[in-house]
Amino acid sequence: MNLSEQQIERYSRQIILPEVGGKGQIKLLNSKVLIIGCGGLGSPAAYYLAAAGVGTLGLVDSDKVELNNLQRQILHNIKTVGKPKVESAKETLENLNPDVKIITYHTRLTSKNILEIIKDYDVIIDGSDNFPTRYLVNDACVLSNKTLIHAGILRFDGQITTIIPYKTPCYRCIFPSPPPPGSVPSCQEAGILGVVAGVLGILQATEAIKYILNIGELLTGKLLVFNALEMSFRKVNVRRNKNCELCGDNPTIKELIDYELFCGIRQNVCER
Numbered sequence: 001m002n003l004s005e006q007q008i009e010r011y012s013r014q015i016i017l018p019e020v021g022g023k024g025q026i027k028l029l030n031s032k033v034l035i036i037g038c039g040g041l042g043s044p045a046a047y048y049l050a051a052a053g054v055g056t057l058g059l060v061d062s063d064k065v066e067l068n069n070l071q072r073q074i075l076h077n078i079k080t081v082g083k084p085k086v087e088s089a090k091e092t093l094e095n096l097n098p099d100v101k102i103i104t105y106h107t108r109l110t111s112k113n114i115l116e117i118i119k120d121y122d123v124i125i126d127g128s129d130n131f132p133t134r135y136l137v138n139d140a141c142v143l144s145n146k147t148l149i150h151a152g153i154l155r156f157d158g159q160i161t162t163i164i165p166y167k168t169p170c171y172r173c174i175f176p177s178p179p180p181p182g183s184v185p186s187c188q189e190a191g192i193l194g195v196v197a198g199v200l201g202i203l204q205a206t207e208a209i210k211y212i213l214n215i216g217e218l219l220t221g222k223l224l225v226f227n228a229l230e231m232s233f234r235k236v237n238v239r240r241n242k243n244c245e246l247c248g249d250n251p252t253i254k255e256l257i258d259y260e261l262f263c264g265i266r267q268n269v270c271e272r
Helices: 005-011 021-029 042-052 067-071 085-094 114-119 131-144 194-213
Strands: 030-036 057-061 101-105 123-126 147-154 159-165 224-228 231-239
Touching: 005 021, 005 042, 005 194, 021 194, 030 042, 030 159, 042 057, 057 085, 085 101, 101 224, 123 131, 123 194, 131 147, 131 159, 159 194, 194 224
Parallel strands: 030 057, 030 123, 057 101, 123 147
Antiparallel strands: 147 159, 159 224, 224 231
């Protein structure tokens, strides 16, 4: 693959970086990143990955754009309120960079469809806003050996880590079990400063680019914690748990489960 004159001009400011160059730009154009959630985290992550020239972006979201989303979800605008988020996002990203192929999945991720959706992607970015989806995505990525970049946000705080299955701690190593139902408020209940979502989403995009180009130091084995009020970043070292039920020495989780039941959201028996 050779870069066109237009591509050389478009990506010139990163091509001149020794760590990127023309070969790195071609790597980006040949890469595939799946973004789960076109909301506060997924919006800035997708926007910057598209701007950087990541060749294929998959977008997963089952929701429609609402007016209260616009405070932080920068892929959407007043004209797309009421439209599926994936369609609103696709329109914005294609207007930004027609080089990028946008694949949309207007669906809710479940144990039945996630393995098929993630199988063709190099990196998965988790921008979900609930615990069942976070555990589902983590388990699916580990079982499929897919690199996962996780982030979470609430109020003025955020956290991010990069997970390479069987080499670094997975989400379950750090958080073996979900919090009791109702103990952690949602953004709808507790609020979120819009720019906090932007900071963490851009960090996710940064980690994805570094992983694709194999440059720098990834947030593997580390949880980066951000507080906007203090304007502080703190790195917490985390280790693989040899007793992890998913990626430990003797794993007991070998297939996807009912994650709403696991997180205590539903009390009925698992589907058979």
